[in-house]
Amino acid sequence: MSIRLEHIGKHFAGTRALEPVNLDIHEGELVGLLGPSGSGKTTLLRIIAGLENPDRSDSPTPARLLFGQRDVTHVHVRDRRIGFVFQDYALFRHMSVFNNVAFGLSVMPRRSRPSRGEIRARVLRLLEMVKLEHLADRYPAQLSGGQQQRVSLARALAVEPDVLLLDEPFGALDAKVRQDLRRWLRHLHEELNFTSVFVTHDQEEALELSDRVVVMSDGKIEQIDTPERLYRAPQNRFVFEFLGDVNHLEGDVQNGILTCGDARLAVDLPDGREELLLRPHEVRLAEQPETASHLPVTVTAVSPVGAEVRVELEADWLPGPWLATVRHADFERLNLHRGRRLFAHPRHWHRFADSAPAAPATGRAA
Amino acid sequence: MSSSAIGFPRRSSGSARVLPGFGLSMGISVLFISLVLLLPLTGLFGQLANLSPGEYWTVISDPRVVASYLTTLGAAGAAALVNAAFGLLLAWVLVRYDFPGKRLVDALMDLPFALPTAVAGITLATLYAKSGWAGSVLEPLGFKVAYTWVGIALAMAFTSIPFVVRTVQPVLEDMPAEVDEAAMSLGAGDGAAFRRVIMPHLWPALVTGTGLAFVRSLGEFGAVIFIAGNAPYETEITALMIFVKLQEYDYAGASAIASVLLFISLALLLAINIWQGRFVRRLHGGNG
Numbered sequence: 227m228s229i230r231l232e233h234i235g236k237h238f239a240g241t242r243a244l245e246p247v248n249l250d251i252h253e254g255e256l257v258g259l260l261g262p263s264g265s266g267k268t269t270l271l272r273i274i275a276g277l278e279n280p281d282r283s284d285s286p287t288p289a290r291l292l293f294g295q296r297d298v299t300h301v302h303v304r305d306r307r308i309g310f311v312f313q314d315y316a317l318f319r320h321m322s323v324f325n326n327v328a329f330g331l332s333v334m335p336r337r338s339r340p341s342r343g344e345i346r347a348r349v350l351r352l353l354e355m356v357k358l359e360h361l362a363d364r365y366p367a368q369l370s371g372g373q374q375q376r377v378s379l380a381r382a383l384a385v386e387p388d389v390l391l392l393d394e395p396f397g398a399l400d401a402k403v404r405q406d407l408r409r410w411l412r413h414l415h416e417e418l419n420f421t422s423v424f425v426t427h428d429q430e431e432a433l434e435l436s437d438r439v440v441v442m443s444d445g446k447i448e449q450i451d452t453p454e455r456l457y458r459a460p461q462n463r464f465v466f467e468f469l470g471d472v473n474h475l476e477g478d479v480q481n482g483i484l485t486c487g488d489a490r491l492a493v494d495l496p497d498g499r500e501e502l503l504l505r506p507h508e509v510r511l512a513e514q515p516e517t518a519s520h521l522p523v524t525v526t527a528v529s530p531v532g533a534e535v536r537v538e539l540e541a542d543w544l545p546g547p548w549l550a551t552v553r554h555a556d557f558e559r560l561n562l563h564r565g566r567r568l569f570a571h572p573r574h575w576h577r578f579a580d581s582a583p584a585a586p587a588t589g590r591a592a
Numbered sequence: 593m594s595s596s597a598i599g600f601p602r603r604s605s606g607s608a609r610v611l612p613g614f615g616l617s618m619g620i621s622v623l624f625i626s627l628v629l630l631l632p633l634t635g636l637f638g639q640l641a642n643l644s645p646g647e648y649w650t651v652i653s654d655p656r657v658v659a660s661y662l663t664t665l666g667a668a669g670a671a672a673l674v675n676a677a678f679g680l681l682l683a684w685v686l687v688r689y690d691f692p693g694k695r696l697v698d699a700l701m702d703l704p705f706a707l708p709t710a711v712a713g714i715t716l717a718t719l720y721a722k723s724g725w726a727g728s729v730l731e732p733l734g735f736k737v738a739y740t741w742v743g744i745a746l747a748m749a750f751t752s753i754p755f756v757v758r759t760v761q762p763v764l765e766d767m768p769a770e771v772d773e774a775a776m777s778l779g780a781g782d783g784a785a786f787r788r789v790i791m792p793h794l795w796p797a798l799v800t801g802t803g804l805a806f807v808r809s810l811g812e813f814g815a816v817i818f819i820a821g822n823a824p825y826e827t828e829i830t831a832l833m834i835f836v837k838l839q840e841y842d843y844a845g846a847s848a849i850a851s852v853l854l855f856i857s858l859a860l861l862l863a864i865n866i867w868q869g870r871f872v873r874r875l876h877g878g879n880g
């Protein structure tokens with residue numbers, strides 16, 4: 227079922243939590259709401275669920291929330307046909323796993339409620355799907371966090387919701403379990419093809435799991451795009467900075483040369499104050515300066531774990547440390563160790579005008 | 593065992609406690625319990641030793657005393673049930689809603705504990721007497737409160753309501769809002785959510801609170817005595833029977849009746865504890 231939001235905004239006690247937003251989520255899509263805490267992403271999710279009511283719009287266009295063709299703006303949460311998964315699982319602790327999953331079916335009005343046998347069969351099928359059929363008689367407190375979250379997912383799916391909403395579903399789990407559950411949710415999504423929206427503050431999780439990501443900050447939607455486009459073509463500085471590690475280079479440009487202390491970089495920009503942004507993989511390290519760039523740095527930390535070596539760099543002209551990633555081959559060739567003095571060469575840099583939506587400029591070191 | 597843990601942990605045993613002060617604090621606790629709780633109880637049973645089993649039975653099965661048991665148990669039971677319902681409601685209102693004067697209402701909840709029970713008794717008696725404020729309105733309508741069984745229950749309810757409110761309140765506060773929301777998102781109506789999700793969480797606290805209120809009501813003397821009327825076989829409470837025996841210097845007889853109250857209270861508290869232990873174990877995981 228598709229979801230359509232029109233002019234959905236929210237105030238809490240006079241402060242704006244969410245600016246009126248428009249958003250279209252297609253049928254069968256898995257959409258991530260990504261943003262730092264306080265960005266309004268959870269509020270947005272809870273409005274879709276019906277756990278919060280949107281503000282009445284003062285503009286001539288009313289606030290509307292549609293599930294497919296159905297206007298659910300004023301429909302109570304219990305009648306919206308949603309499944310909601312909470313960060314802290316919110317399982318019914320006095321009920322067995324089986325009864326937790328059966329809850330949604332057993333509270334249906336008598337006319338539409340399936341028979342006992344049918345409920346039993348459906349619950350067992352769901353438990354099998356989340357690989358917990360052997361724990362049906364346990365109580366939530368006897369399960370691990372990952373198992374509890376799977377129970378809560380099975381419980382939400384039991385009522386066959388039109389949309390599945392997940393509020394930081396993996397936030398309370400440790401890294402390994404989180405990785406497993408993520409992969410598993412992705413499979414489940416492909417198998418059952420429900421429309422789902424999840425909230426996360428973890429960029430990696432959002433980029434890995436979603437068909438499209440909605441990046442939010444400060445109650446506003448910053449960009450809606452596929453993970454790939456989001457990373458390659460961020461629309462503004464916030465999105466760029468939020469989606470990964472960023473190195474800053476700020477200085478005065480004069481006659482095509484950016485100067486910052488004893489650092490110099492040839493850039494193709496008009497004169498004035500400029501701030502350039504670089505991803506760690508866009509920084510190359512070398513033993514010698516070049517005519518186009520003279521950025522002396524000192525290695526302060528080296529972490530040779532993973533596919534690439536992460537190197538932390540510091541210099542007098544840098545207000546904060548830089549992060550660079552280099553290949554293991556370069557790591558050996560450059561004889562990287564703490565205290566080593568090198569020169570950084572930007573392969574590529576980004577620049578965002580202060581007033582946001584203008585297309586970002588990027589440049590390449592000559 | 594106790595002295596070694598204070599300053600000289602026995603290293604050889606390998607089981608020295610990490611938290612210091614066990615010996616001292618445990619020793620003082622046991623001493624205090626002995627002096628304040630166990631010694632008086634022993635005194636009570638010492639008095640009972642002066643009675644033969646036959647005499648004991650005669651004292652506690654005296655028809656007037658038996659009538660007082662029924663009055664006391666009935667009134668305390670009614671008061672406990674009323675308190676269970678209203679105490680739950682008060683706790684619910686205090687936790688779930690925000691309203692002006694909430695803190696004041698919250699503070700008022702403790703008033704029955706703070707107020708000398710005799711003061712409460714006199715106040716209730718004057719209020720519900722025929723000439724009193726409430727009594728003058730109710731009696732023409734046929735509701736006689738003062739000097740009846742209802743008055744006794746009312747006084748008991750007054751003095752014991754904080755037990756229910758104060759035991760349910762923290763449990764309700766600790767219950768995350770998500771549990772409620774989860775039930776609603778699964779399609780449960782307000783009634784179903786309350787009955788099947790919220791109440792099961794509150795049961796242990798509610799039963800404990802109600803049990804404490806009941807036990808407290810069994811022994812209530814000061815608040816009840818003024819409004820009860822104390823007509824033999826009708827509105828005499830058991831605590832009064834004990835008092836009467838004491839007035840007659842019949843310490844053994846007083847102890848005998850007191851022991852009946854004591855057994856009822858202990859049995860009830862024990863039953864609640866066992867039942868609750870089972871429930872809580874399930875909530876916190878594991879069969880052990």
